Amino acid sequence: MIASSPDEREELNGLLIHAGRGDQQAFTALYQRTSSKLFGVCLRMLRQRGEAEETLQETFITVWRRAASFDPGKASAITWLVTLRRNKAIDRLRQHREEHLDPLQLEASVDEAPTPAADAETSQEHQRLQRCLDALEPQQRRAVREAFFTGATYNQLATRDKVPLGTMKSWIRRSLLQLRTCLER
Amino acid sequence: MNTPADHHDDDLRYAEYVLGVLDAYARAAVEQEIQDSAQAAAAVAQWQRRLMPFADEVVASTPAPYVWARIQDALQLAAPAPSRPRPRLWDNLRLWRWLGLGASVVAAASVAILLVQPRQLATPAASQAGYLVAAIEQDNGITGWTATMDLPHARMIVVPATPVAFAPGRTPELWLIPAGGKPISLGVIARDKPTSIALRADLLARLDATALLAVSVEPDGGSPTGQPTGPVVAKGTVGGA
Numbered sequence: 235m236i237a238s239s240p241d242e243r244e245e246l247n248g249l250l251i252h253a254g255r256g257d258q259q260a261f262t263a264l265y266q267r268t269s270s271k272l273f274g275v276c277l278r279m280l281r282q283r284g285e286a287e288e289t290l291q292e293t294f295i296t297v298w299r300r301a302a303s304f305d306p307g308k309a310s311a312i313t314w315l316v317t318l319r320r321n322k323a324i325d326r327l328r329q330h331r332e333e334h335l336d337p338l339q340l341e342a343s344v345d346e347a348p349t350p351a352a353d354a355e356t357s358q359e360h361q362r363l364q365r366c367l368d369a370l371e372p373q374q375r376r377a378v379r380e381a382f383f384t385g386a387t388y389n390q391l392a393t394r395d396k397v398p399l400g401t402m403k404s405w406i407r408r409s410l411l412q413l414r415t416c417l418e419r
Numbered sequence: 420m421n422t423p424a425d426h427h428d429d430d431l432r433y434a435e436y437v438l439g440v441l442d443a444y445a446r447a448a449v450e451q452e453i454q455d456s457a458q459a460a461a462a463v464a465q466w467q468r469r470l471m472p473f474a475d476e477v478v479a480s481t482p483a484p485y486v487w488a489r490i491q492d493a494l495q496l497a498a499p500a501p502s503r504p505r506p507r508l509w510d511n512l513r514l515w516r517w518l519g520l521g522a523s524v525v526a527a528a529s530v531a532i533l534l535v536q537p538r539q540l541a542t543p544a545a546s547q548a549g550y551l552v553a554a555i556e557q558d559n560g561i562t563g564w565t566a567t568m569d570l571p572h573a574r575m576i577v578v579p580a581t582p583v584a585f586a587p588g589r590t591p592e593l594w595l596i597p598a599g600g601k602p603i604s605l606g607v608i609a610r611d612k613p614t615s616i617a618l619r620a621d622l623l624a625r626l627d628a629t630a631l632l633a634v635s636v637e638p639d640g641g642s643p644t645g646q647p648t649g650p651v652v653a654k655g656t657v658g659g660a
Contacts, residue, residue, distance in 0.1 A: 256586070258496050265487060270479040273486075278477050287486050294490045295611070302587040308464055316474045317467050320439065328443040360472035378438070382473045385439040410434040417469050 246311040254301035261298055268312070269294070272319045279323045279385050289326055293319045324385045366416035374405040378413075381406060430462055437466040495559070495583045553632045555593075555655040557583055563653035564608065566593075566632055573623055575605065575616040582610045583652055585636060592637040594647060595622060598629035607641045608634070630657045 246267060252260030272293065276286035296318060304314055367375050373395075381391055392402035435441050436449040452459040490496075551568040555577075562580040569575070577593060585591060591610060594602035603622065608614040618626070635642070636649035 254587075261496070265490070269487070270481045271474075271477070273482040274477045274480040275474055277480055287482060290482055291486055291489050291493070295493050298490075298494050298496075298584070299587060309467065313467055313471045316471050317437075324439050324446070325443075328446070357472060357475055359468075360475040363469070363472045379473070381438050381440050382470060383477075387442050388440050389442075391440065406435070406438070406440060407431055410431060410438065413469065414430075414434070 243310050243312065246315075247306045250297075250301055250304050250311040250314065251306065253298060254304055261301070264297070264311075265294060268315055272315060275316065275319060276323055278383055279320075280326065285326060285330075289319070289323050293322050296322070320385070327385045328387075362417065363413075366413050369416060370409050370412060371405075374409045377402065377405045378409045429459070433459065433462045434466045434470075437463060437470050492581060495561075495581065551626060551628075551657050553655040553657045554580075555632050555634055555653045557653040559583070562655075563591075563634060564593075566655070566657075568618065568626055568657070570618075570623065570626070573618040573620075575618055576613055577608045577616065578613045579608075579610050585610065588639055589636050589649070590639050590641070591634045591652070592641050592647070594633045594635060595625060596631040596633055597625040598631075600625070602633065602647055604642065604645060605632075607637065626657055628657055631655070632657060 246264065249260045249264040249267070253264055269290065273286060273290050276289045276293075277283065280286045280289060293315075297315065300318075304311065309317070367378065370378070377391060377395065380386065380394075384390075386394070388399060388402055388406070391406075392399045395402065397405075432441075432445075433449065436446060441449065449459075449463070453463055454460075551570065553566045553568075554562045555564040555566060557563045563582040564577050564579050566575055566577045582591065590607050593605040593608045593614075593616070595605055596602045603625070605616050605622070606614075608616075632655050633647070633651050634653040635647035635651045637647070638649075642648050
């Protein structure tokens with residue numbers, strides 16, 4: 235896990251801040267510390283090594299160029315990085331696959347709930363999110379997870395689950411509202 | 420089943436954006452709101468904090484070493500030990516200012532370069548096919564951009580090869596410098612994708628083998644003065660394809 239402790243979080247914030255000042259060593263260290271994790275997420279979303287590599291590359295090029303705009307008061311470095319990486323991956327999915335989604339490929343992407351062992355290693359934030367997810371209806375929980383990990387649109391999710399678009403929107407929106415309430419407790 | 424908020428609740432839309440279910444069009448709309456509204460940006464950031472812990476579940480996977488090599492190459496980072504490239508005379512803005520001549524020096528330099536270059540200067544402007552190309556080379560000797568000028572269609576495509584890194588808030592601007600003339604802006608160009616430039620008649624008339632293309636470092640949006648204000652980082656002569 236990256237940055238599951240406050241110390242690690244601070245360290246990554248520091249590296250990103252230094253990278254923003256043009257410190258190449260800090261940038262290199264940031265890559266060494268975070269690239270495996272970010273690449274894992276790219277692979278899971280894009281499902282093709284070449285595309286995942288290109289997305290990781292684009293992400294770090296943007297990290298170097300935009301690092302100066304990082305504000306640790308607004309988000310932690312890891313949230314900033316994961317968000318940037320997700321946005322790159324989703325942009326790529328929208329560019330290439332908006333119109334022609336491959337149902338077989340979608341079928342292959344299964345809902346992988348974390349194993350209890352993995353759960354023990356995740357951050358407190360993740361455990362809290364997981365508890366709130368557990369309160370959702372199973373179908374809805376599955377839809378939310380699938381949405382996050384595949385970057386699929388409402389249309390694609392509805393096609394995959396063979397439910398009307400309105401139903402999928404309803405599941406996800408209800409879930410998001412429930413999560414918001416639950417996470418604010 | 421009644422759907423919550425088909426009437427659009429903004430916070431829900433921001434949540435949908437962060438979750439990743441919106442189509443490209445709706446995503447672009449939210450991204451614009453993030454730019455324009457601090458409230459929207461804060462709401463999106465809050466959803467990021469709520470949902471990003473999902474990423475903890477993903478199994479890490481080490482990328483191939485060439486990915487880092489490509490990043491270093493694209494950003495012109497020193498490898499392996501970081502050492503800042505020493506600024507060369509050409510890059511030295513203070514020198515230009517000290518000379519007090521600014522852009523006209525660039526123009527004069529371009530003439531000098533052309534005079535010392537052994538290449539044929541007699542090439543007529545429009546080569547047989549109506550195309551001109553220029554490799555816009557940086558001081559590190561690596562081509563930063565390649566410009567291809569399609570004269571019949573009055574267009575220029577500037578493709579980045581391996582441009583050097585630019586500081587945040589700085590952007591490359593392309594200039595056409597006719598022999599003995601002042602630089603004429605061709606606009607800001609991208610470092611990461613091709614830029615297409617429409618060539619006005621007055622520019623077409625000046626595009627010949629004696630003209631120079633140069634890239635200077637300017638504030639985002641381009642030079643505020645209409646003349647280069649930052650150091651020239653790349654240059655190349657216009658030649659026939």
